Amino acid sequence: MEQQQQQQLSFSPKRIVVVGGGLAGTLEALFLAKRLGNAYEIRVYEKREDPRLQAESSGRSINLALSTRGLTALEKVGLAKEVLASGVPMYGRGIHHMNGRFEIQPYGISKKGEFLTSISRHLLNCILLNACERAGVLIYFRKACSSIDLTNNVLYFEEAEVFNLDRSVDSTEQVLGGEFDSFSSRFTDLDLQVTGDVAYNVNMIKADIIVGADGVFSKVRQVLENSAQSKFHYSQVYLPTCYKELTISPSPSGSYVMYPNCLHIWPRGRFMLIALPNSDGSFTCTLFMDEEGSAVSFKKIETSEHLLKLFSTYFKDVIPLIPDLAKQYFQSPLSFLMYTQCEPYHFKDRVVLIGDAAHAIVPFYGQGCNLAFEDCRILDELIELHSGKWSEILQHFSKSRKPNADVIARLALENYLEMAEKTSSRLFLFWKRIQIILSEWFPNTFPSLYRLVSFTNIPYKDATCIAEQGHATLRKYLVCGMCLTALGSFYGVKYLWRSK
Template sequence: MNSADSRASIEELHSSSKRIVVVGGGLAGSLEGLFLAKRLGSSYEIRIYEKREDPRLHEGDSGRSINLALSTRGLTALDKVGLSEEVSSQGVPMYGRGIHHSNGQFEIQPYGLSKKGEFLTSISRHVLNCILLNACERAGVNLCFKKACSSIDLANNILYFEESESLALNSSFESTEQDIPWEFDNVSSKFIESEIQRTSDVSFNVNMVKADVIVGADGVFSRVRQILENCTKAKFNYSQVYLPTCYKELTINPTASGSYAMYPNCLHIWPRGRFMLIALPNSDGSFTCTLFMDEDGYAVSFKNIETNEQLLNLFSTYFKDVIPLIPDLLNQYFHSPLSFLLYTQCEPYHFKNNIVLIGDAAHAIVPFYGQGCNLAFEDCRILDELIELHCGKWFDVLQHFSQSRKSNADVIARLALENYLEMAQKTSSRLFLLRKRIQITFSEWFPNTFPSLYRLVSFTNVPYRDAVSLVEKGNSALRKYLICSLCVTTLASFYWIKCLWRTN
């Protein structure tokens, strides 16, 4: 670190202005920075630190980004910061699931109540992130890219950020970072600098930043969360589980005339039991497809698709109608990285009165209910409401946030896991479809007595935990109604038979 950088870093520590630092400039981090700027921008300096380069400088990376399906929870949060219309204009409405059956038939299963015109909005993660970052800049948020959080002095609320032109490519540093015995209560800049010098092929600078409040929004492999986990004084619990299911991303490009190759206003699903293909529409006329399969252990798995012939055999057997839609299927498939799915849980979501985790840093979930982004955006909205409720008393704000969000995040995490079975297997079952139609009919006739779980989750802001409770009460009432109806019908039948017998 040169002397000029050192002086600048030290000046950061002695700054008299109050500061909130958001670690992570992805979807949750950028929206949270915007909420904070609008709520507290007059009394706090708001900064966002992101380890990647500015995503607005290039097109989105393909292969590791399942498209987003924004629902009411996410749009409500965006509306509070004045972005719902702009985001909706960049998305494509999806009114239901478009099921491609193995026999070639296609049908649409509506999402919500037909009279209300309820739909999800499909949008690219990259496009949404760029919209949020632009809004942050307009609101006066300071955006700092290519700065990775390496450590936090929890006693003094000082963050240490490493800067490098090739940080993401330096695998030797990543492996070293996990072995550093961080002393969280007394971190010195000399200690960190000496560790960084192990990777002499890249020039690093260390920035020390004093913060009054730290928001960890740095994703599923959150460094802020790791620091809290490794600090014994935090009494912090954490767990993660990898699914056997993995995925690859493919693209269906627009037709020669620039139009969609399939009906655009639905989420297309090819359910095939233990595996499935989905496709979400983009505003440019393309579809982002995601192939979900187990990595190994079954005849149809990623490990068993290593040649062109094996891939073509898979698609000609199970996804025959997709082959003409992706002329470069072979090239796309074998150049698309294999990505893994996991979900995480931790508790609590905060540390004392100055650190809080939101989004995937607090609760990463699998994508099968389309609620990961919506859950993160709801975090931002709830945190903003709690800041207002508790008049900025951070201890009360963060404690209340942890207590209220933990139980709801656990519920939607479970529902997301269960929904994979529904998407991959049950959507092609006639018995399942009949039951769904009955549920939708009862929900439309008696919405307060027999609410639909999917509708409560996707088209309302009812807390996830309360949504499950309401549906369980409705199911219990429905069972009692059916049992009573059966008993009355049985008694009436016996009475009718008895009358006939007496007549004869």
């Protein structure tokens, strides 16, 4: 048995294990396969079933707004075109005012390609998984990482084997081209617990490098947190704001029932509704409200009457668009929002955290996935820069990513106020318009922070400094302008007085 385990632990060639086959994990695996595929075996372990075996229920999964950072990373692995073709462009915010007025506030300059792309998370994940397989990445589904031996870099996985599985299991085996079989047989009998009709096998595997891309509740991060060796800091904050998803279906002819090329917002102060278009003609709406404690909160919506009252007061135009509103609302789970921070993002020369595992942020700047994809691009650049010396690569990664992730985490929190409160103010909208025009005419003197964050790859931290300098210059010009106007008026009045 000992000899058998030794054999299981010995491996050749070198191996990189990515924990989590979500958005960041699959993109990272793809980057690694393209750059290091000849030297390393790249594996992805994902705790859920293969999403390609599950039909996406129209508009049900959260869709994402991708911007330049995300698309630049996708471009590097040759996927930007496919992703753009599968999404819907959004050129601005479509504001639904309380009085029923609708107006579009452009995000940037559409001629310059400054728009966001709304894409289903499910579809994006499937595109990335297919590309990983084409690049030779080995992908294992229904394998949840349960612990890691940091001294020997051995990962343990629980494998959920649901008895009486339907044909989807066969398809999984087909997708994996036999790897699934060999993996299962190599690691059986190490541990087996049977609970109801689900059995968990505990499997183990050794890796040279471990990439933790397992999301906000990352197991890899927990292991680092609990290890005295790692000197690791971690913090998390839950927001009082929660969300529920609703779907606006397409018309019977399959067309959109609202203008599709914008991100719709119903800003209502402490709460708001947003809707992003899906390529099938539907919209995925997200209702953000406090869980409890405010005048309008999820806790206060207990019956269909309460719900109807809320919608007829604040989102009247949405009622005819969602005929089964009450059914959808009460079936939709209440989801929580949190942001996390940790430091460092790596352990020695062999473990690194990326995406939400390293830095989950609130979704109000639409940057979480973009930040995660940027992690993958930067890590790839650092692998090249440091010629594969992992200790230097990972140290550099932590040092350069942490300050930038902290900045966008703060901006995302601040943007909630902007979306929920300020976008309904005429003065704010006027000021935004001025900023866009000035940033278009004098991009170097008056750059807009939103455009720097969403439509460039300038590091987030530098973007805030550049925008702050632009604001300071604008303030100076405004003060000078006001002084000159006052002076001009003074001499004008004086001249008129004398000429009398």
